[in-house]
Amino acid sequence: MLSSVARKPLDLSESQQITRNAGKLASRKIWLPKLLYDSLPYFYLTAGFAAFFATLYISEWFWVLPHYLLFSAACFHLGLVVYRRRRHGAAAAQSN
Numbered sequence: 001m002l003s004s005v006a007r008k009p010l011d012l013s014e015s016q017q018i019t020r021n022a023g024k025l026a027s028r029k030i031w032l033p034k035l036l037y038d039s040l041p042y043f044y045l046t047a048g049f050a051a052f053f054a055t056l057y058i059s060e061w062f063w064v065l066p067h068y069l070l071f072s073a074a075c076f077h078l079g080l081v082v083y084r085r086r087r088h089g090a091a092a093a094q095s096n
Contacts, residue, residue, distance in 0.1 A: 041082040
């Protein structure tokens, strides 16, 4: 038996609207100037090296050391991922 009840769209609360809009903002593509776009992987790699070598000069702040190492590993990883994706995208564009 079919029901003839039409469903009304639910009104979202204010916090749900903010969460929905924040999700759209995070997944939105952004435009960067070409110079900044091209230098981004090198910035990440430089920041990773700087954070890694900064750990050599930390003498008494042992709680900071893991944070610096994690940050440097994240920067290395992000820099390499961005660099590989750019290289793969450029190679695919040239083959077409």
